[in-house]
Amino acid sequence: MAENHFGKLTKRMDEFREDLLEAKPYVCAERAVYTTQSYKEHADQPVILKRAYMLQNILEHMTIFIEPQTLIAGNQASANRSAPIFPEYAMDWVVDELDKFEKRDGDVFYITEDTKETLRELAPYWEHNTTKDKGLAAMPASSKIFYDLGIIKAEGNITSGDAHLAVQYEKIMKCGxxxxxxxxxxxxxxxxxxxxxxxxxxxxxxxxxxVIGAVKDFAGRYAKLALEMAEKAEPKRAQELKEMAGILSKVPYGPAETMREAVQSMWLVHLVLQIESNGHSLSYGRMDQYLYPYYKKDVERGIETEDSACELLTNLWLKTYTINKIRSWSHTQFSAGSPLYQNVTIGGQTPDKKDAVNPLSYLILRSVAQTHLPQPNLTVRYHAGLDDDFMKECIEVVRLGFGMPAFNNDEIIIPSFIEKGVKEEDAYNYSAIGCVETAVPGKWGYRCTGMSFLNFPKSLLIAMNDGTDPESGVKVTEGAGHFLDMESYEDIEKAWDKIIRDFTRHSVIIETCCDMVLEETVPDVLCSSLVDDCIARGKTLKEGGAVYDFISGLQVGIANMADSLAAIKKCVFEDQSISKQELWDALQNDFEGPEGERIQNILLSAPKYGNDDDYVDSLIRSAYDVYIDEIKKYHNTRYKRGPIGGTYYAGTSSISANVGQGMGTLATPDGRKAHTPLSEGCSPSHAMDQNGPTAVFKTVAKLPTKDITGGVLLNQKVTPQILSKKEDRMKLIYIIRTFFNRLHGYHVQYNVVSRETLRDAQAHPEKHRDLIVRVAGYSAFFNVLSKQTQDDIIERTEQVL
Structure with missing residues (x-):
């Protein structure tokens, strides 16, 4: 069994894991209280200083504790797995949902009556004074209508910090x-x-x-606590606590000299970044590269063994899992499973183009396998020279069925970066950020991917309806005519061209409003200081302090768009098996009744994306090219303010937005029913890919991958039995190599779980507490997901090799 391949957690780390899994996720009001205090006390200060004093106040007064099993200190909230409230970003939804947190269909949070009362008392101060309030007010009416109708969604940008980056951990460890x-x-x-x-x-x-002084003092608080606990602990634990106190008295303010010091330094900085802003996708970067010298030196000196270092890493992953985030219910539908997307990248190449895999790469695989949690989000950088031994170890982790590791392809990502102006040595040092998006650690600005979500299928329906949203009846833009008046498929293309260019422009306007308000109201001090060249330029990240700053929005429903275009072209204009009126009526009636079912069946028989069919694949390529051509025209708010770039590219890392945006989308010409999930990432629609994984790879490879630098997210699903034999595991390796080497694919990840297991978990959740699934570019415990998201995962095609 793959479980035995990697061994088990040590006794105390197993106990720690059990404690975390049993911990109820509560809402914590502490950060909200200290933030409000600071904002009132320092109301006359420049906003950047107000933010610094805020973080100082939080770190000075928040509850701290050291778990009985841990070797690493640092907590985000008053209890593990509890979620802080960040009032400066948004408070309206918090107050509105106080009595609903425990009644959610998924991502349930618990809250005490005292916490409710505290948050209600704080709320009046923040009325019309949050990032969300100011962000929505900043949007011109002509663009805000797209936000209100769910065509372009950007709620996450104005209800939390940006993040989506990795800071310069290597330099922090080395220099302090x-x-x-x-x-x-x-x-x-x-x-x-x-x-x-x-x-x-x-x-x-x-x-x-x-803030540097505040972080130093924060570490000092833990050092003091560790010494106090040591006085009452049994001898072995007392010695550990004394050692912990010594480490915390040294790092992260000073440089690290040992692996334990390096890990503690990294963790405390990572933690404070989470406390500073409500951003997610704060990632660890290429940990096997910058942590390896400490590991190697400690093993050689006899300070650490492979087993003790593995325990330390599992401890880090358990601490990583303690961090939690609560989102509004509307935003939760885009991020089901409370993900934090804290990505760790291993493998890839060195700046001198050699294989970067080292002993720590293997140890990280082993530790992540042992811990078996949704966090961290593990990514392997693939390249043609990656040897089979390492690939075999990766597949052994895949077999465990918790959706990791994901694979990103150096062969397409590095050239794409260099083409955009990234220095070669930096391009070779990229890491995964959050889901499948990529950036250079410590040199890239916020949100390399994830600025906003643009609903392609809904946009198509509006294009067919002469610029009017068919569900609300609201005219959002001037169209190119109604579908019923179109005489050829070329008319559909013209309508799409006009609509998507206009919608793309509005998405940039919305994102610009979000960026402007974030820059003016909630600058991140510590995060900016830890990214080159913010200190030298004297600018925060939002002001253009980073070396590089490229971003992308996310385009949702790629496969639905492809299948819809193919169905219209084939069934209406070529075969004429459906009239324009019949199709339009069926869409408005959601395929109801015998006639609706007849129309739906014809549409479902049209060529489908995911089967290596040039007929349909060429259509989505052409449609996507229009968006890509348009988005390249625009700049973000950092353009010409310092960074290289300041421009946009495409991205398909739609997280679970396919479910949320599907709920707001009527029936589509591919035969999809109204309000059901859209296709996820660039993966085929459920059960539409009938020709196996190779055909899916060939289809995805036809997308303009080099221009979708924001990530081409491909989820694949296989049963555990498929990978039970050694020869089948090798077959999977060869398939991945072919996809990356010959077809130049960007990314792939695997769910290894049967449909029967998932259905049983829905019916008997108590029997499947440890069941983890890949939702999109991240993994989550199946039981915390909403039923609609669970159903979406269950219905994904099960591939055979």
Whole structure:
């Protein structure tokens, strides 16, 4: 069995895991209280200093604790798995949903009456004063209508921080925050404060010094607590706590010298970044590269063994899982399973183009397998020179059935980066960020992917309806005529061209409003200071402080769009098996009645995306090319403010937005019923891919992958029995190699679970507490998902090799 291949957790880490799985996720009001205090007390301060004092106040007063099993200190909220409230981003939905958190269909959170009362008392201060309030108010009416109708969704951008990056952990470990402090002081001394821009830089540098001091003191609080606990602990634990106290007195302010110091330094910084902003997809970057020197040195000196280092890593993953995030119910439908997308990347190549796999790469695989949790989100960078031994270990982890690791392809991602102006040495050092998106750790701005969600199938329906949303009846833009008046498929293409270009423009307007408000109201001080070259430029990330700044929105429903276009072209204009009136009526009536079913069956018989059929694959390629051509025309708010880039590209990492946006979409010409999920990522629609995994790979490879730098997310599903034989596991390796080497695919990941198991888990959740599934570019416990998201996963095609 694959479980035995990697061994088991140590006794205490197994106990820690059990404690975390048993912990109820509560809503924690502490951060909201301390944030409100700071905002009131420092109301007259520049916003950047207000944010610094806020973080200082939180770290100074929040509840801290050290679990009895842990070797690493640091907690996000008053209890593990509890979720803080971030009032500066949004409070309306918090108050509206206080009595609903425990009644949700999925992503349930618990809340005490005292916490409810505390949050209600804080709410009046934040009325018309949050990022969400200001973001919505900033949107021009002509664009906001797209947001209100769910055509373009960007709620996550104005109800939380950005994140979607990895900071420079290698430099933090090597130099400590003290180095950042010294560089900040040196930069301040050079400023001519008679210039307004320099005065703004001065405030930013002041803020950095405040938060670095706050992080140092935060570590000191844990050091003090560890020593207090040591006095009452049995000898072995007392020695561990004393060692922990010594480490926390040193890092992250000072440089790390051992693996334990490096891991503690990294964890505490990672943790504070989560406390600073409500962003997700804060990722660890290429951990096997920057942590390996510490591991190697410690093993050689006898300080660590492979087993002790593995336990330390499993401890880190358990701590990573303690972090939780609560979202509004409407946003939860886009991020089902409370994911944090904290990605760890291993493998790939070194900047001198050699295989980067090392002993720590294998140990990270082993530790993630042992821990068997949705976090961290593990990604393997594939390249042609990756040897079969490492690939075999990766497939052994895949066999465990919790959706990891995902595979990203160096052979397409690195050239795509270089083409966009990323230096070669940086391009070779990229890591996965969050789901399948990619960026250069410590040098890239926020949200390399995930700015907003654009619903392709709904956009098509509006294009067919002369610019009017057929569900609400609202005219959103000038169209190119109604479907009933179109005489050829070329008329559909013209209508799509007009509509999607206009919608793309509005998506940029909405994103610009979000970025503008985030920059003005909630700048992240610590996060900005830990990304090059923010300190040298005296700019936060939102102001253009990063070396690189490319972003993408997310295009949802790729397969539905492909199948819809094929059905219209084939059934209406070529075979004429359906009239235009019949199709339009069937869409409005959701295929109800015998006539509706007849129309639906004809549509379902049309060529389908995912079967290596050029007929349909060429149609989605052409449709997608229109969007890509248009999005390249626009810039983000950091353009010409410092970074290389400042431009947009495409991305399909739609997380679980396919469910949420499907709920707001009427029946579509592919035969899909109204309000049901759209296709996920760039994966085929359920049961439409009938020719096996190779055909799916060939279809996906026909997308304009080099232009979809934001990620081409492909989920595949196989049963455990498929991978039970050694020869079948090798077959899967060869298929992946072919997809990446010859077809230049971007990404693939696997759910290894049977439909029967998933259905049994729906009926008997108590028997499947540990069942984890790949939702989109992330994994989640099956039991915490809403039924609609569960059903979406159950219905995915089960492939055979």
């Amino acid at each position: 925050l003290k180095d950042y402090e010294e560089r900040t002081k040196a930069a301040m001394e050079k400023l001519d404060l008679t210039e307004m821009e320099n005065l703004k830089k001065y405030y930013f540098h002041q803020a950095i010094l405040i």
